[in-house]
Amino acid sequence: MTSAHALSEAGSSPPPGHDRVIDVRDLRMRYRTQDVLKGVGFTARRGEVVVLLGPNGAGKTTTIEVLEGFRMRSAGDVSVLGTDPARGDERWRARLGIVLQSWRDHGKWRVRELLAHLGSYYAPYSTDLVRRPWDADELIAAVGLTGQADKRIGTLSGGQRRRFDVAVGIVGRPELLFLDEPTAGLDPEARNEFHGLVRGLADENTTVLLTTHDLAEAEKLADRILILAGGRIVADGPAEELSRQASAEATVRWTRDGRPFEESTPEPTRFVRRLFEEHGDAIGGLEVRRASLEDTYLTMVRELEAGSVPEERAAAHAFGEEAR
């Protein structure tokens, strides 16, 4: 973090009794004849970083846009900061931050100029607990754009532009921040800086919901990972739990008389011992691999998309139920 100081002031004491910042139940979305979301449900608590993971077209953006109040849902109960987004007023909107992927908007504006302008819309919603908006210069320092403060936005590099997008998203000191694939197109260094920025916000009690299809990113940032595939949440749990569960099954590969074999097993050690007891020297090219989170994720998504998994098994993938 370039400026831990600035971020530490972002902290807003949450009003008591509103711990559940997002509550989604049986969210359904239908476009013409196609069901995009078939009963999505999850919650997010204050200060939590929830990562919505899923393949392209899984409905991540649709889900997040319903929560932002930008899209009407077909069915289901949704509560964001205690309000139904479909009926959220501007006072409610002032408590949200949305990081949009800018393209070439406001190209003639200078960085400080636009941040100060957009921030000023939040001034009527300032309270003793949450001072809005964030001071433009402090915010610029927090996202590491001090050198570019007087530059036209159209001249920023991709990474700078994305950091600027984050700055716009948090200029109103939101209680809840939405980021839809925020690191797409960022180089590793910029990505790393961005991760620090998000963690810093969460440390100060901002709830963060972000979508990505980058597993490493999800693992690094998330307090909880939700996997959205086939229009449903197929996994919901803390990142460590998901990784642990994911690595429970190992893949054993070997050759026997020159022919390749492969087997998945939760107990690779015993499996390999039996293999040698049965076939002895005929076994060659032995390889034991613990499945990574990525392997599990890919298998899960592939199976779901192929429709080869019956509903019950899809449900069985869901764990961390106690988190709900």
Added chain:
Amino acid sequence: MSPVWYAAGLGVRRGWTELRQTFTTGQDVFGYALWTVLVMVPLFLAGDDPLKGAGISAGAFMLPSLLGMTLAFTGMTTTAQLLATEREDGTLLRAKAVPHGMVGHLVGKIVMVSGTALVSMALPFAAGVFLVDGVARQGGGALLTLVWVIPLGLLATLPIGAVIGSLVSSPRTVGLLMLPVMGLVVVSGIYFPLSELPEWLQTVAQIFPVYWLGLGLRAALLPSEAVAAEIGASWQHLETAGVLGAWAVAGLLLAPSVLRRMARRESGAAMAERRQKAMQRVG
């Protein structure tokens, strides 16, 4: 102050900032200069040819007419163009994400387009008065006409532009709409008096604001004997106010719901899709 009015105030600042930006952006400065040249060319060509029976030159007739046309043109097409472009590039979505940001955006756009229209009129006017004789020599009373014609003209054209900008699918479509607008300008008594056209074309031209803005500007800037070149040898102030007023009312009735519908459908996904399309066109 209510948050809406507060946001409207921010919109005024926003519009002013964006107007200022056009003076320091090469492309926009070029746009102003090019427009001035485009208006000057017919004045040069017509030169001092007398307009028969009106006691003024053809150039003197054209200058105020072209200023009126500039107002109509800027009000409609610039508004439409900006709205379509800002929908595509995400400016509107950003406005939607901040509290009452749409109010600020809309007010900002009105201020910015109005300012652009005034600058686009002022530059050719300043250059034109040196080129042709007999324009803007009437003083006070006539100039007062400007005080109501110009604001009414903006009111008549901006909302229509906003409606068009909300309905088109992309900024490129607005470019296509320019063609019929050009045609309308030709038959709207800008380059020559409307009375020289067949009667049915006169009727068509009198439906649209372009003719009336040309007439209003001529009424303000030309000597009183020039009225001889007009239909019925009258400046038709009442009709001018009536037609422009009707457009203003229609536009103001229509624009809010169309704008709201457009804004409601704005989302990141919709924008990403448009971006994709626009990129494909470039690539």
